[in-house]
Amino acid sequence: GESVGLHLPTLSVQEGDNSIINCAYSNSASDYFIWYKQESGKGPQFIIDIRSNMDKRQGQRVTVLLNKTVKHLSLQIAATQPGDSAVYFCADPSGSARQLTFGSGTQLTVLP
Amino acid sequence: DAGVTQSPTHLIKTRGQQVTLRCSPISGHKSVSWYQQVLGQGPQFIFQYYEKEERGRGNFPDRFSARQFPNYSSELNVNALLLGDSALYLCASSSRRAQNTGELFFGEGSRLTVL
Numbered sequence: 001g002e003s004v005g006l007h008l009p010t011l012s013v014q015e016g017d018n019s020i021i022n023c024a025y026s027n028s029a030s031d032y033f034i035w036y037k038q039e040s041g042k043g044p045q046f047i048i049d050i051r052s053n054m055d056k057r058q059g060q061r062v063t064v065l066l067n068k069t070v071k072h073l074s075l076q077i078a079a080t081q082p083g084d085s086a087v088y089f090c091a092d093p094s095g096s097a098r099q100l101t102f103g104s105g106t107q108l109t110v111l112p
Numbered sequence: 113d114a115g116v117t118q119s120p121t122h123l124i125k126t127r128g129q130q131v132t133l134r135c136s137p138i139s140g141h142k143s144v145s146w147y148q149q150v151l152g153q154g155p156q157f158i159f160q161y162y163e164k165e166e167r168g169r170g171n172f173p174d175r176f177s178a179r180q181f182p183n184y185s186s187e188l189n190v191n192a193l194l195l196g197d198s199a200l201y202l203c204a205s206s207s208r209r210a211q212n213t214g215e216l217f218f219g220e221g222s223r224l225t226v227l
Contacts, residue, residue, distance in 0.1 A: 034215060043116075043202050043218030044155065089154050097168025099145060100216060102154030 004033075004090050004103040012109045019077040021106045023090035026071065030092045034100070035064060035075045039086045047075070047088075077108075085110045114139070116219035118203050124225045125193050133222045137205030143167075144186040145216060146178055148204040157200055160169045161186055190224075198226045 004025040013019045031052040034042035048059045050066050050073070057064050063076040065092070077084055087107050091100040116135045125131050137144050143162040147155035157170040161180035180186045184205075190197055200223050204216035 034135040036218075041220070043204075043220045044216075045218070046215060049215065091154075093167055095157060095170075097160045099160055099168050099170070100147075100155075101157070105154050 004030075004092055004101055006095075008106055009104065010107045010109070012111055013080050014111050015080060015082060017080055019075075019080045019084070021075045021077075021088050021108065023073050023103055024071060025073070025076075025090075025092060026095050027092070028071070030094055032093055033064070033066065033073055034091045034093075035062075035105075036089045036091060036102075037084075037086045038089065038105070044089060062086060080110050082110050082112070084108060116203055116205050116217055118201075118219040118222050120222055121220070122223045122225075124227060126227050127193055127195060129193050129223060130189065130191045131193060133190075133201050133224075135186045135188070135201075135203030135205075135219060136202075136215075137184050137186070138207075138217055141205035141207050141217070143206045144180055144184065145204045145206070146186070146188045147204065147218075148172070149202055149221070150197070151202040158188070169216050193226045195226050200224075200225060 034049045035047040037047050038044045048064050048065045050057045061078045066073045087105040089102045089105045091102045096102045119134045121205050146158040149155040153221040159178040161167040164180045175191045178188045185196040202221045204218045
């Protein structure tokens with residue numbers, strides 16, 4: 001069925017470097033995507049979203065890029081900090097009730 | 113303002129037992145959704161309720177049921193527990209504005225262990 005997924009289950013970066021987390025999706029009709037961050041022992045937390053009529057959206061230290069041609073989106077985190085260590089999920093409201101479908105997640109580890 | 117609150121935070125049950133999980137949404141949010149998150153995976157949709165009516169149901173057996181109360185709080189009930197039901201159960205609420213986008217605010221979850 002239609003789904004979103006992530007490319008790499010784990011990613012390690014040095015503190016201060018930029019991080020790029022990738023996500024692929026299969027539903028061409030997906031019109032909205034959300035990135036969530038989940039720290040250990042906590043529920044997912046909204047980071048940033050993007051609509052399908054946009055290619056790029058920037059937040060505070062985060063940027064999401066959407067490439068509809070290859071059905072790919074990425075989350076870029078600038079100057080990665082230890083507090084950025086978490087699992088990152090992309091999700092899209094693909095269900096009939098706009099329920100979110102989550103990818104499998106990327107565990108980001110920030111090295112000192 | 114309080115976020116989404118869930119109870120209990122942790123619980124242990126044995127196979128065949130029944131469990132009820134509770135959720136209070138953010139004040140003003142009328143929609144509540146339930147997700148199951150197995151260790152190492154992303155959350156999977158179970159139910160969505162809006163204004164006390166079921167608006168969506170995921171691919172879960174009939175052992176799973178839920179309801180929403182007039183104050184918009186919600187309960188998730190799981191009967192005849194199986195070992196595979198061990199997971200983090202997440203409740204999320206959303207505002208009317210977010211109905212078209214799907215943005216959800218999650219609680220910290222109820223960790224269920226079935227022995």
